[in-house]
Structures are given as C-alpha cells and as structure tokens.
Amino acid sequence: MLINRTIQPETKSVQFINIPPVKKITLDNGLPLYILNGGSQDLIKLDVMIPAGANYTNKKLAAPLTGLMLNEGTSSKTAHEIAEAFDFYGAYFQPSIEKDNSNVGLVSLNKHLANTLPVFAEVLLQSTFPEKEFSNLIKRRKQKFLVDSEKTSFVAKELFFEHLFGANHPYGMATTENLYNEIQAEELHSFYKSNYQTANFKLIASGLINESSIQLINQYFGKLKMLEKPQPLNVGLSEKWSSKPIIIKKEDAVQSSIRMGIITINKQHHDYIGLKILTTILGGYFGSRLMKNIRVEKGFSYGIQAMQISLANAGYMAIAADVMVEHTKEAVDEIFKEISKLKTEEVSQNELNLVRNYMMGEMLQMFDGPLSISEAFKGVVEYNLDFSYYKKMKESILNITAVELQNLANKYFNLDSFVTVVAGKY
Amino acid sequence: MNKNTTAHLYTNQLLIKQARKNNMIKYDKFTLDNGLRVIVHKDETTPIVAFNLLYDVGARDENPEKTGFAHLFEHLMFEGSKNIPSYDAPLQQAGGENNAFTNNNITNYYITIPKENLELAFWLESDRMLELALTQEKLDIQKKVVVEEFKQRYLNQPYGDWNLLLRPLAYEKHPYQWPTIGKETAHIETTTLDEVKDFFYKFYAPNNAILVVAGNVAFEEIKKLSEKWFGNIPRRNTPKRNLPLEPKQEKAKLLEVDRPIPVDTIYQAYHMCDRLSPNYYATDLISDILSNGKSSRLNQYLVMEKKIFSQIDAYITGDHDPGLFIITGNLSKGVSFELAQKEIRNELDQFITDSVDIQELTKVQNKVEANLIYSEISILTKAMDLAHFELLDDANRINSETENYLKVTPEQLKNVASELFRVENCSTLLYHSKQ
Numbered sequence: 001m002l003i004n005r006t007i008q009p010e011t012k013s014v015q016f017i018n019i020p021p022v023k024k025i026t027l028d029n030g031l032p033l034y035i036l037n038g039g040s041q042d043l044i045k046l047d048v049m050i051p052a053g054a055n056y057t058n059k060k061l062a063a064p065l066t067g068l069m070l071n072e073g074t075s076s077k078t079a080h081e082i083a084e085a086f087d088f089y090g091a092y093f094q095p096s097i098e099k100d101n102s103n104v105g106l107v108s109l110n111k112h113l114a115n116t117l118p119v120f121a122e123v124l125l126q127s128t129f130p131e132k133e134f135s136n137l138i139k140r141r142k143q144k145f146l147v148d149s150e151k152t153s154f155v156a157k158e159l160f161f162e163h164l165f166g167a168n169h170p171y172g173m174a175t176t177e178n179l180y181n182e183i184q185a186e187e188l189h190s191f192y193k194s195n196y197q198t199a200n201f202k203l204i205a206s207g208l209i210n211e212s213s214i215q216l217i218n219q220y221f222g223k224l225k226m227l228e229k230p231q232p233l234n235v236g237l238s239e240k241w242s243s244k245p246i247i248i249k250k251e252d253a254v255q256s257s258i259r260m261g262i263i264t265i266n267k268q269h270h271d272y273i274g275l276k277i278l279t280t281i282l283g284g285y286f287g288s289r290l291m292k293n294i295r296v297e298k299g300f301s302y303g304i305q306a307m308q309i310s311l312a313n314a315g316y317m318a319i320a321a322d323v324m325v326e327h328t329k330e331a332v333d334e335i336f337k338e339i340s341k342l343k344t345e346e347v348s349q350n351e352l353n354l355v356r357n358y359m360m361g362e363m364l365q366m367f368d369g370p371l372s373i374s375e376a377f378k379g380v381v382e383y384n385l386d387f388s389y390y391k392k393m394k395e396s397i398l399n400i401t402a403v404e405l406q407n408l409a410n411k412y413f414n415l416d417s418f419v420t421v422v423a424g425k426y
Numbered sequence: 427m428n429k430n431t432t433a434h435l436y437t438n439q440l441l442i443k444q445a446r447k448n449n450m451i452k453y454d455k456f457t458l459d460n461g462l463r464v465i466v467h468k469d470e471t472t473p474i475v476a477f478n479l480l481y482d483v484g485a486r487d488e489n490p491e492k493t494g495f496a497h498l499f500e501h502l503m504f505e506g507s508k509n510i511p512s513y514d515a516p517l518q519q520a521g522g523e524n525n526a527f528t529n530n531n532i533t534n535y536y537i538t539i540p541k542e543n544l545e546l547a548f549w550l551e552s553d554r555m556l557e558l559a560l561t562q563e564k565l566d567i568q569k570k571v572v573v574e575e576f577k578q579r580y581l582n583q584p585y586g587d588w589n590l591l592l593r594p595l596a597y598e599k600h601p602y603q604w605p606t607i608g609k610e611t612a613h614i615e616t617t618t619l620d621e622v623k624d625f626f627y628k629f630y631a632p633n634n635a636i637l638v639v640a641g642n643v644a645f646e647e648i649k650k651l652s653e654k655w656f657g658n659i660p661r662r663n664t665p666k667r668n669l670p671l672e673p674k675q676e677k678a679k680l681l682e683v684d685r686p687i688p689v690d691t692i693y694q695a696y697h698m699c700d701r702l703s704p705n706y707y708a709t710d711l712i713s714d715i716l717s718n719g720k721s722s723r724l725n726q727y728l729v730m731e732k733k734i735f736s737q738i739d740a741y742i743t744g745d746h747d748p749g750l751f752i753i754t755g756n757l758s759k760g761v762s763f764e765l766a767q768k769e770i771r772n773e774l775d776q777f778i779t780d781s782v783d784i785q786e787l788t789k790v791q792n793k794v795e796a797n798l799i800y801s802e803i804s805i806l807t808k809a810m811d812l813a814h815f816e817l818l819d820d821a822n823r824i825n826s827e828t829e830n831y832l833k834v835t836p837e838q839l840k841n842v843a844s845e846l847f848r849v850e851n852c853s854t855l856l857y858h859s860k861q
Contacts, residue, residue: 002658003654003655003658005508005509005510005549005552005553005556006509006510008510008516008546008549009543009545009546009548009549010545011516011519011520011542011543011546012540012542012543013521014521014540014542018473039471039803040449041799041800041802041803042799043796043799043800043803071720079720079730080721080726080730083719083720083721083725083726084721084789086719086720086721087718087719087720087721087722087789087793088721088788088789088792089792089796090792090793090794090795090796090797091796107800108796109796109799133730136730136733139733139736139758140729140736140737143688143689143737143758143759144736144737146689147584147687147689147756149688150583150584150686150687150688151583151584152582252686253582254581254582255574255577255578255581255582285518286514286518287514287515287518295571296567297567298567298570299566299567299568299569299570299571299574300570300574301571301574302571302572302574302575302578322574322577322578322582323574324570324574324577353519354515354518354519355518357518357519357520358518358519358521360521361518361520361522361523361539361540362523364473364474364521364540365474365523365538368472368473368474368805369471369472369803369804370803371803
C-alpha cells in the first residue's frame, strides 16, 4: 500500500474535558473531606492540607523542619517504629511543606488502610519532637544545605526569591547555615501546637474510596477538637526592584544559572488564566518561544522554562535556565527580547491555535485518573476555589484572543520590575 | 538522559510487577513482515493513548572512541524526518506530549495523545523510522545542546562526575564502562554527519524495535494502522550484538579524588548478575532491605543510630548485561573514610553470616507488591513496561514479575550476598572534600 506521508492524518481539537464531580463530606467535627473516587487500582491517597507553610512563621526553617520532624517520634512510637509501620505495608508518608500550606500525604493500599491510617493520624496529631532525632535531623539537613549551596541553580533560586519578595518576607527569606545552628526543637514544637494540633485541616481522598475508608477517616480525624484557625503572617511585599541583574560569581562554574521573574497575580484574580496562557507561549512547553530561541536555534542551554505561579498572598512569573557561561549575557538579553515581543506584537493565529491545542491536551491529562485529578483539586481548593476554575480555564484556552494576550503582557510584564539573578559567570 | 528536562522519571523500581489472578494485564501481540513487533493493551478507563516505541540500542552499542552517540542521536530524532519538517508542532497541535530517554541498554520514545488523534503518532513515528532529514546545521546545534546537558548534569553539580569515574573503575572490558552521556564532551563535539547516518541505518530498523499501544483502542484498528504506516519500511541489517564479557573481579579497586566540595562522599560498586538471571530478584531485594524506605538497615543503623552518614543509599543499576550494585553515602562531619567503609562492610557481612528474618523479607516483598499497584495507575508506565519486558524475553513478565520477587527465600539472599559482596568484587570511589 502506497501512502502519501507528506499528508498529515486529520486531527481533532480537544474540546471536551471530563471534569468529574467532587463529593464533599463533612466529618463529625465539621472538617471537610473531599472525595475523588475513580481508577481501577485498589489504593487510596489521603492528603491533609494544613495551614502550616512558610507563610505562617517568621522563623525561616520552622515550617519545613516541622514537617520533616512529624514522623520522628510520637507519644507511643519511636521514629523507627513509625518507619517500620509504613514500610511494612508498602505505604508512603509524604510531607510536602510549601510556602503556604503543609500538605501531608498517605498513599496506601486499601486493604492495609486500617493499619496505616492510625499511624498516619498519630504522626500528624501526636508528634513529640524528641531532642535526639531533632539534632540528628539538623545535622543531616545542614550537610544537605552545604552541598546544595555548591549548585548554581540553588544559589540563584534562593537569591531570586529574596529579591522578588523581599528579604524579610516569608516567601523571600534566604536560608543560611546559621539558621540551622540557631533553631531549637522547642520552636518547632510550639509551631506544631499552634498550626497542626488546631486541626484546621482540609482532607482530600482519591483513588478507590469505599464506605469503610470514609468511616476510618472519620474515626481518626472526625473527633478532633478544632481550635482557632492559625493566621498567615501579613508582611508586605518588596516594592523596589532593580532591573539590573544581580550576579553571584562562581569561578569554577561551567554553566550559569539564570533565574528571572516578576510579581504578578494569583489564581483568585480574573487575569490569572490568561497570564498562564501567555506564559505558556513564552516558555511553558517544548515548542515555546524561549525554547526555540535559546535551545533549538542557539543551543545555549539544555532547557529553559517559564512558569506562572500562584501563592496565597502573591503570584509571580518566573523563568529558569542553566546556560553556557560564555553566552550568559546574550541569553539574558534574548529572554528580555522575547518578553518585549509579547508586548509589541500580537501572537499569530497559528501559534495561538497550537498553544490552545497543547494546553487542552495537557488539561485532558490533568483530569486522567484519580491521583492527578486530586492534584488538580488541591491546586484550587487552597484558594477556596472549586472545579469551576478549570471550566473557566477551558473556555479561556479555547477563546482568548491575541489582543487580550498582548494587553496582558503590557499590563503585567513591566520590564523595569523584573528581578534578574545570575549565579555563575556574567 | 532525556530530550526534555521535564521528563517523567522512569526507574527500574517501576518495572516491578505481580501476577494477580483477577487483575492480569491483558495484551495482544503481532509481528509485521519487516520484523516490527507490536503489542496492544486495552484500557477503557482513560481518554489518553500511550504510544511507546523502543529501539534495541543503547550506549553499550557505541564505539568506545565515540561515546555518548546513542543519546546524541536521540536528540536528532526530534529534528524533523523525511516528510515531516517539524516533529513537535503537529503533535502539540493534536494535544499530545512526547519525550524519550536513552540509557546504557535501550532508547525509548513515547507519546501520550488524545485517543481521537492516535493516527498522528503512527504518522510521526513511522516517518522518522523511515528516514531522517539531517543537516550539518541541525547536528551542530544538537551537539551544543547535548554538551550543555553534559555540563548541567555531570560537571556543574557537586559529585556530578561520579558516573564518569566509577564506571571505568568497575568495568574493564564491557561498554558499561562509560555513562550514557559519554566519556567526554569531545566525543560528542567531533561527531560527523556520516557517522550519524550510519548509526541510523544500523539500529533504527523495524526489526530492531518494539511498539506498544495502550489505551482505549481496538486490536484490529492498531493492526491496520501499524501495517499502513510501518508496513513498508524496509527491514535493515542490524548487527548482532556481541559485547565483551566483563571478567570476574578478583581484586578490590580504589580511586580517590579531591574536589572543592563540602562533604566527604563514598561510592562503591559491586558486580552483580544480569537482568535475566534467577538471582536478579534476590539482589534487588537485598538493595531494598539495605536502603528502600526509612526503616531500611543502612538508614536505621548508619544514619539514625550511629550517625556515620548524613545520607546513604543502595540500589542496583538493573542493566540487561551484568550490572552494578551501588552504595553511595555522604559522611557525617568528623567521620573517617576508614570507619565509614568498615561500617558498610559490617552491614554487608551480615547478609553473608545471618539469615534475613521473615518479617523483614516480607516487608520488602510487600513493598514490591504495593509499588506495582501504584505504578499501574499510569497508562504510559504500563506501555513502557510491556515494551521493556518484551525486549528482555517476554511481555508477559508484566504479570509474573512480582511472583518472582515473592518466591525469594532467606537462603537465596544469603547465597547471592556471599558472591555479590566478596571484598574483591568491590570498586570504591572516594571524594575528599578540599575546600
């Protein structure tokens, strides 16, 4: 059979995304449990979203270290016994401490949930922060920090946040070795009492969720007394940015890490989705303008990304790349050129169409399977939004115009307000 | 080694599978006249189709003077083919995503795409199997990109070059002595267009590839599409693999380097069995007992209790030919290399002298079972595993592999450990912190 390979098979644009309903249950004490039921593997992922991220304390390391200490000892179990209990049933305990929330996850086979959930609840609610485990953890983390500090990518990222948000803002405070020397177990313990033991949680269960799992969750989380909800700090953002690049020289670097970006808006703002589409055009996929320019055409870098990020009290757009030291300056200039182009020229219909289709495909994958759907849900519920956000996103992807995108670029990408950090050579 | 930085991580852990009577992974299989093997797995629960094309070529097939070639070639596969100037654009138009990875054993390309647009994947992949549209300019750019990847991952990271040091120490004959990225950037920089073309016609052949299509698809439809798009690609003369065998290591080896790094670090490599050996499962479980999870031995005893290391890890490379069992650790401040090595040795000796108790063995076996179930959430993982197992010997390993882990006995662990952990079988790399 002879075929004409120059003719592409017909394709259809993705128009429909099956966004499933989220079932909300209220536990006996009023805590919300969101259920995303689906898939065919007999497992459960339980995520507990706790108001205990970096934004709730002015002690830089308190939030992440508290998360890492949770499973280091409880009122009835040693760190070793806790580890054995999860490992024996092939379960995973996954604390992830972010800027706003602490998201603590349990992944377990349903058939072992009656064994793994009690340990999980105990770790969250009855952790004791033993001194010996604490000092051991600090030593390990300090060593890790020292190793990380040798990486241009780590140094650039730390400095970028410090300059973007301000050195005193919990989003921006840089890590130093000294912080590890100063921090005390007691400080973590008191942060734990005020932020974890107040039990102001959001619970999200995904996987194959049956009645008995729900009952178990209610048994362990539904009786907690809820105390006053902890409040995030309210520190103003930095308002002075210098468009001049901030350089950290590293003589032996063979690549420079570039991190640059600008304060924008978060998910609660009606422009956010449009800005996300704009950022995708700039550097959000393999065919993006930055990838084309910096990697595909010039070969300066293995990769470059731009992303629009939402936090509770701020949003920002960030660009990241590790580039050839001898072309660092040129790369920074090219990045600015690409941003400027978004402001001066309308995106062509071809390119816009490509990005629409790409992003719809991405959404289709986002809503494929209970675990990825629960990730999507976590991404909105922390802003007190629901899945209607994604319905809006879908409409926006399909309908946004080139003029609207150009307007957004002009509204949000003020070149003088960009923060540019380079670690390596410049 | 990926085309793209945002790739999914695909590790050997994901290959662990179990036979469950009521939840077998079903698939159908056929072979085209030109030798392309095709496997179809139906999963009605997802709107996405995973299209995975594996080529039986990896860094082990490279000329020792031209290493890093298989991976550089993977990059070139995205630079347009005979009838399709851009690989990525049409796929993105169709809402699809793609990536690829190269390792010492294989090169694997994969696409996930909305079911309605599946034929596009056939069109794209068959055209680049047929013929590439290579130019000197494209080659020059990709050489630069790959050299930057080399720097980003291996040179611009503390300890990033361990793989460049440990492999040639452990292997004297077998091509596993170089990492996928290659021995040095010069090998990549001096590659010529003719060498690239020659490599293509040698290895990128239908008779040297396995295609897996997984998703809500019908067998007949896949058969039709496979014949339509891949059927007329000619069979090619792929050389039969004939790699030098690595002789048994009879003397412990040591390499010490000074680096401006903050922490003393140790790497050890022990030669282990090949992927099809019945001892493979016991070897893998030994690495789990030592270091899978917080309750594992190395973490409990050497990190938490004795504080010899701030971090320590043990794992197997999982290579097709006899691979390596690797142990790597960051020493705690003030701990000497001598003490660190003695403590590791002590843990390894325990496998040789004492039986692992059933509770501990059951723990790591439970983990294997659970990991299998977790990994099957992803349609892409299932497709990759089917292709990989088919290449090894039989796709049906996807249903029997976990059983192989569950059959391992304490006695077997002991036998395997006594050979594996011979003192003479060890190659040690020490990074001295000199700041």
